[in-house]
Amino acid sequence: MDMKSKTDAALAAPTGDSPAPFLNREISLLEFNRRVLAQAEDPSVPLLERLRFLCIVSSNLDEFFEVRVASLLAQHRHQSGADDTASINLDGASEECRQIIARQYAQLNDEILPRLSENGIHLLRRSDRNAAQKAWVKQYFDKEVRPLLTPVGLDPAHPFPRVINKSLNFIVELSGKDAFGRGTGIAIMKAPRVLPRVIRLPDELSDKPGASYCLLSSVIQAHMSELFTGREVVSYSQFRVTRNSDLWVDEEEVKNLRQALQSELHSRNYGFAVRLEVARGCPRHLADFLLDQFAVERSRLFSVDGPVNMGRLLELVNSNARPELKFAPFVPGFPAKLVNHQDIFAVLGRQDVLLHHPFQSFEPVIDFIRCAAADPSVLAIKQTIYRAGADSELMEALIEAALRGKEVTVIVELMARFDEEANINWAERLEEAGAQVVYGVVGLKTHAKLALVLRREQDGLRRYAHLGTGNYNPTTAKHYTDFGLLTSDEEITLDVNEVFIHLTSMTRPTQLSSIWLAPFSLQKEIVKAIRQEAAIARDGKPGRIIAKMNSLTDESVIRALYDASNDGVRIDLIVRGACALRPGVPGLSENIKVRSIVGRFLEHSRIFYFRNKLQHDVYLSSADWMNRNLFRRVEIAFPIRSPSLKKRVIREGLQVYLKDNVNAWELGSDGHYRRKKPRGSQAAHSAQLELMASLGLGASSDQHNKDNENGTDPVASRRG
Structure with missing residues (x-):
């Protein structure tokens, strides 16, 4: 048997103890989150960074449900019987998530929070607060929280309110008669999104050294009964619904993709529900009521021993200036070839420059575009944008270049998931400055990372380019490992120009020599x-x-x-x-x-x-x-x-x-x-x-x- 036949035989449907040749994508992705969770469990990692990793797991699982589980559910609706692989994958993924979440909250409650308290960072439950702190919380509730709360008692005239994706809400079971003589009922209450989820208590009220905090959910729960005068709160629970977050636009039908997306962005908050999270003490009949309301199967109900959105504890990480509990500060290096060189184009005319982020600074990439914007010899700049972030010096440099009259062409990917709104805003600002903005190719996301500068020199036009593995986002460039190449190589830069012509004209690209x-x-x-x-x-x-x-x-x-x-x-x-x-x-x-x-x-x-x-x-x-x-x-x-x-x-x-x-x-x-x-x-x-x-x-x-x-x-x- 030749080697190819050997491979084909091994790829055949597994029998007996033979493993399947391909691993399940969803389970493999969740295995990655187990590895991230292991960072939170590692005692050699600084304490606040361990909490950060716990929050990253929460954020990753949110996206997993919003995207992967939503996709599997959509497949399940179109499959049946033996062909329903989506259902099998959903069951396996739900069980994996359940195990990860159990470990996550055990780590939070048994390790991270006690250790934080030992180090002077106290996240106080209601029972932990002393009399002075309880009085302050009461005052905070009355002045800052209660005016923003709108409990909705459910009846035919007060239907179940629309619940925004991943927002914090409460379900409350009431006894006693309401103002109109009606008996037991259920109320739904949204937590104000404009308030911080982590609240610092005044230091002078504490009887413990360090800083004390409490959660907004804890503040509301401590004063829940005050919201329903004359009635008794029988039971209640926090809950959070995760929804499908894929946006769909018929790119072949719409005339302006940006305008179509702007109208669709709001709908992301109200996609079909894919997960329900409740507090561990939530009574079963209330959980069943919510499952029925959101049409979520019980296999995707998660009862958690703590805040339903652990990711919000990132506010606790970011609000603490405790360097000894975080990774030591790191300052990226700067390529020696670019130090003290005012003319980046003179350097690139002699040699390529390789950048390795975040170990080396992203600043040379920004300087490349900034210098091009200011250089009178530069005639044109072309760039792709996938994720630039809401605040970007690089994008401001492109806008400045357009305002200076240079030919600026920007391929903005409007369908970059969760960055659509920021990219729409940049596209509008670029167009207002006079840049030519297009949105890539219909049906394809433009994920390539390219920037091209055309400069008039003594021997004619010369091309300079940046090509990278990561986004043009100065913030993530401090946290993601990526390589970038600054070059004036004639073949590579010619290919880059051909790619831009392809993206703007939609013609099939010519034969590229290097890319x-x-x-x-x-x-x-x-x-x-x-x-x-x-x-x-x-x-x-x-x-x-x-x-x-x-x-x-x-x-x-x-x-x-x-x-x-x-x-x-x-x-x-x-x-x-x-x-x-x-x-x-x-x-x-x-x-x-x-x-x-x-x-x-x-x-x-x-x-x-x-x-x-x-x-x-x-x-x-x-x-x-x-x-x-x-x-x-x-x-x-x-x-x-x-x-x-x-x-x-x-x-x-x-x-x-x-x-x-x-x-x-x-x-x-x-x-x-x-x-x-x-x-x-x-x-x-x-x-x-x-x-x-x-x-x-x-x-x-x-x-x-x-x-x-x-x-x-x-x-x-x-x-x-």
């Missing part, structure tokens, strides 16, 4: 490069692939990797989140290892390395190896050509992560991840800490990388 472009060539080129390594291995020479990305779920790419493994190619995959590839299965993937890094920073860079007979091909990309990225988005992968910059990417983006035994988790063939730990006298290696030390302020990245310029095969060792 791989989705949805046209990216998937084909990736599979081609994988197969090329397989052919090299079949010839008895070393085949080697290392790839780093956020998610790996595309079956066509996974099948190519399985084939390459069976041909003897050694493959290391660094996949932060969902991974459908099952590694280490004899006859299928025994030469493939998968690991995930979860640490202080969110791993976000996409790097593809192919040994290719010592050519050491290195590509950086905006795309994960997912079907949506390869076929339903505009994405790019671009080569790193400079030998010294290749070595930097290989070392900083791959080797150091393969050595990590502190924040690394390895995926087993059973679909579960196991955390790596130093063994015996083995030294501890944290990729992120080492990169902070070598690239942060005070480190010389140029000197640092000279150590890696010798040798013929920088990735000869499987683990770096």
